[in-house]
């Protein structure tokens with residue numbers, strides 16, 4: 001991919017991530033987002049965050065498969081948007097679901113396992129977003145990769161959060177589990193190496 | 204020699220099945236978010252770009268004559284009709300809230316047959332017209348509290364279940380009332396596929412204690428907003444028990460059976476730790492996975508409406524508290 005093409009690709013990602021969000025908020029604000037705009041918004045932001053995370057996890061295996069090293073350059077952008085959507089999801093929960101009853105927020109995070117794991121996933125994504133710059137990569141050195149491997153745990157926690165949040169309609173969360181496991185499988189060599197290292201460290 | 208000549212009816216049945224398979228696939232794909240634009244943005248504008256809908260048929264509703272029943276009605280702000288008919292939990296037609304209005308348009312309710320049977324002196328069968336004409340219809344504006352912590356205010360049209368049961372004359376041995384929804388996989392995609400129907404074992408069944416069923420608040424509804432029920436709201440006849448979570452108010456009822464034993468109920472079978480037989484609205488007893496202390500009242504105003512309100516015991520219908528004075532409500536959730 002030429003540098004010019006890459007820029008266009010990034011512009012496309014920005015538009016693809018931002019326009020649906022703005023449009024969704026607009027529809028919700030004029031009460032045109034289904035019967036319960038709050039529920040629709042939580043679903044939209046949650047699913048989109050998960051989609052973006054899966055896409056960002058797919059970029060490096062795809063880059064290898066398609067022999068398009070430049071693809072790697074959009075991984076950070078996708079990851080940041082995954083975090084951004086997760087943050088909007090969390091804030092929507094506080095603003096529109098809890099409507100600022102803060103005492104409920106703490107109680108929910110502690111008492112509700114599905115919220116607990118969602119919160120932990122959000123914290124992981126937050127720390128990855130904070131350290132996503134070139135500069136942190138250099139300062140953290142080897143530790144950077146170790147830290148960013150936590151993204152796999154975040155993926156698993158989100159899939160858990162999702163399947164725990166539904167009443168009985170588990171089809172969609174199960175499909176997401178399958179997608180996640182596929183992505184993890186594509187990165188199996190890396191996971192193996194990581195697990196071995198952990199074992200060695202423990203031993 | 205036996206040669207099977209396909210009858211005309213066989214052929215049409217095959218064609219129906221093809222349609223069904225097509226519709227099922229569409230439902231599954233949709234639930235995966237492939238049509239997220241149309242699934243999520245269930246707005247008129249978004250509907251315009253939903254090329255996959257085939258909406259030749261529209262479910263018809265007709266005006267009903269009825270009397271107001273102010274003593275049974277709340278004067279809180281009504282949930283707009285458009286929301287009452289487009290935001291539904293009716294898993295027989297799909298698990299997402301916007302599925303029922305989309306998938307139930309071709310639902311056939313006439314002819315219909317609802318039986319009142321079991322421990323009664325006088326078993327009754329009501330056809331479609333009987334449902335609408337056997338009893339004087341009242342308008343009752345009730346709060347509806349869903350177990351998912353949202354609520355609506357709905358003007359129902361119907362008659363007290365007690366009127367119907369009195370006509371059937373329960374025997375002294377009758378202690379409970381069991382209800383059953385229509386089982387018709389041809390018409391209900393959720394009953395054809397576990398994926399579409401949320402893993403429920405159909406037909407959907409519900410139950411009440413006889414004294415709950417006889418309570419004057421307990422309504423058999425045949426309409427809302429002054430018209431016969433839309434399919435997605437449980438046409439042609441449904442139960443409405445306003446002090447219990449919405450899933451008790453079973454839709455599209457075909458059978459009412461009086462029994463001496465506590466009848467099985469669908470959500471209790473599916474997740475006994477989460478949904479009990481009683482399912483009385485109770486802000487003090489949380490669902491294991493979420494709080495029941497508050498609810499969001501669905502009216503108008505969109506995202507920024509401040510619609511979070513405290514949930515009241517028995518959904519504000521304190522007059523039923525007497526029914527449960529000897530019952531531990533925490534244990535009998």
Ligand code: HEM
Nearest residue numbers: 042043046047049050086090093118119121122158162165
């Ligand atoms: C403290 C943090 C979080 C809170 C309080 C939270 C809250 C919620 C709630 C209340 C729901 C259920 C919505 C409903 O069914 O009505 C939900 C669903 C969901 N959340 Fe979260 N969440 C959090 C973190 C996350 C994160 C970090 C992600 C992904 C990156 C995520 C992805 C999802 C997904 C995919 C769903 C399912 C949406 C659907 O059913 O269509 N959540 N979340």
